[in-house]
Amino acid sequence: MASLAAAPPRIVVAATIKEALMTAFVSAALLVPLVGFRITNRGGDQFLDTRWAEVAIAVGLVFLGRLCLNLVNQRVFFIPTLVGLVVLGIGFFISFPSEFLKTIALCGGAVVILRAAVVGRYWHVSGIGFTVLSAGLYQVSSLETFNWSLVGIGALIICCAGYFAKENASEIGDGFADGYRKALPWLASALIVFALLLPFLPFFEGRRNIDIAILVLTYIMLGWGLNIVVGLAGLLDLGYVAFYAVGAYSYALLAAAFDFSFWVCLPLAGVFAGFFGIILGFPVLRLRGDYLAIVTLGFGEMIRVILLNWVSFTNGPDGVSGIPRPSFFGLEFKRYPPEGTESFHQFFGLEYSSVHRVIFLYYLILILALITNYFTRRIRTLPVGRAWEAMREDEIACRSLGINPRNTKLSAFAIGAMFGGFAGAFFATRQGFISPESFTFLESAIILAVVVLGGMGSQMGVVLAAVVLIGLPEYIRDLQEYRMLAFGAGMVLIMTWRPRGLLAHRDPTIRLNAGKSS
């Protein structure tokens, strides 16, 4: 209890209780009409039921929660922890009027403990608090796919964050970012090794897990592609999904019309998407910020509407089906290959399994994503990449230094779009079926969210944000209608704690005093 001795608590008792009472009053005013009354159907007649017990318990929880958080802010840690534990105990052992209230009580108790532990810098307690919180969620949600290893990783991260947190930076994020900076080089290699081994790790078996990993990797690749446009060149593009669509349809239509294989179509899809990037780029050369965002948004919608209405070419809303699957150096993933050819499992003498193809797709998207990443990291150290970043910082200064703004912007649009096109071709071959449905504005928004929440221009940030925004919602699919709620809450939390993104740190691309880090 060293920190208690260092900073003796000065509690303003009356004000604290008054503030908590005010919060309780406001929540009561909201809860009475929303929760207190309920119309039910009994035998064809409608009755007005009241649920005062629920209201009372909810208001009581709000009061306690606010009180405890206030106390934590005044550096009192023991009482909130105790209250949190008591509420947890009640939540586990005493039945509540509804499951939802029970969830609120359990999570609330755990959050209070976690908050006390983080502010008080009892980082080991914070890990335990997180585990209890996860266990509480498990208890009430009865998740089928509850994954203890994930909880363990989460608790470990929080412990590390608490450990790295500096004296003046009490927030988890700062501590984590600090440790992250030091660990980045080996962290990146470790992640790549982890990603390479992933399909064969014992806790990761099963087709569903690999499917989710493929999905996350697709968004990582899209995020890295969009990062070139938004993060490096600073061109806010709300229509990135258009290039994804162009890539997907390029492959689907080329394969259908000319019987081209995936490996021929992949570069073509990139070229077509890059071409569309230039088409978008020309009219928006003079636009910046909000105006640029609106035009790109319109462009994205235009592509979708064209795909929807040009029925003779794209088959309209029915989409394109029967898109050929990729082959492994000519070996197909079929149980019974066509006459005269060998399939993958026959060539390698394996038992046929449909998972082979999924694992192959996983490695395919992993390699595509890593190429995107490698390209971006490399181009940052080249004149074009530096000009992109300079253009993001100040376009007028760029012009005064002899940098051609037209070529610089168009190259950013084209190259960003090209990677979107690659990802689109992959999407088409993975799904085997595409329709304009898959390329709505929501997709653009999610890709942009991955980039922005990760930290603009940060490569690792995109990975983290894609895992948090895409991977976690897939794992908690059993929460059903609460899933999107959790998604939104996650976004709000990230923006509150780390308004510049999870890992918003930019390292210079070149150093004069190498070795001496600033």
Added chain:
Amino acid sequence: MSGDAPLLNVEHLTMRFGGLVAIDDLSFTAATRQITAIIGPNGAGKTTVFNCLTGFYKPTVGRLTMMRNGRPWLLEQLEDYRISRDAGVARTFQNIRVFPEMSVLENLIVAQHDKLMKASGYSAIALFGIGGYRAAEREAVELARYWLERVDLLAEADDDAGSLSYGAQRRLEIARAMCTDPALLCLDEPAAGLNPRETGELNKLLAEIRDEHGIGLLLIEHDMSVVMEMSDHVIVLDYGRKISDGTPEQVRNDPAVIRAYLGQEEDAVYGEGA
């Protein structure tokens, strides 16, 4: 040197914004190895002259001829980025425009964009690690190191440019403009916001640039201590018209100038500067 063709020749420059005449039939020349200062009261059109020279505005009337590499460049017909790249006119800004989230060194490397683009095969060849880009980049770093030393920013080379102090950002802007290898350096109020010690250092730096690098400097300045001490040639603007043109000594004693600054009084206006 004064017998040569002038580095920059401005003839009948006129700039109208709607009904407002910001610059009215202005003609002047700037020579190489000289500091030419443009002074005048607020709103006299000084920055507009710069914006016309550097292509941010297209002049309504006038011809701006820049001599570089033995041939004339008509600035009023060039796109703004080509004025820096081909005609060799570099500038700094009244409100500083460094790239704040890039490091000091990166700011100077970006300024050598054109050279590095060519060396790296427009980045496409260097992407695969072939060609002479590494060597070109090392040269660029050496040039940047030279200028960092000159403006005394060597220790801050790897810091974010935005974290530098105001005076240091001004010096960085000058270094960045010099890294473009200009023939004419246009400085828009380089001494604004500097303390007397920093102003003294600035004077020294500008004199060294003029004498050692053999380029022309064009200066907008309010600080008379800089103008009177440094300039070889002063042009005075008032309401967009040139009211005086000559050496600092001539301009200081020109009644038209004194009238423009102080009304009819004929007190020693510039006494403090000498």
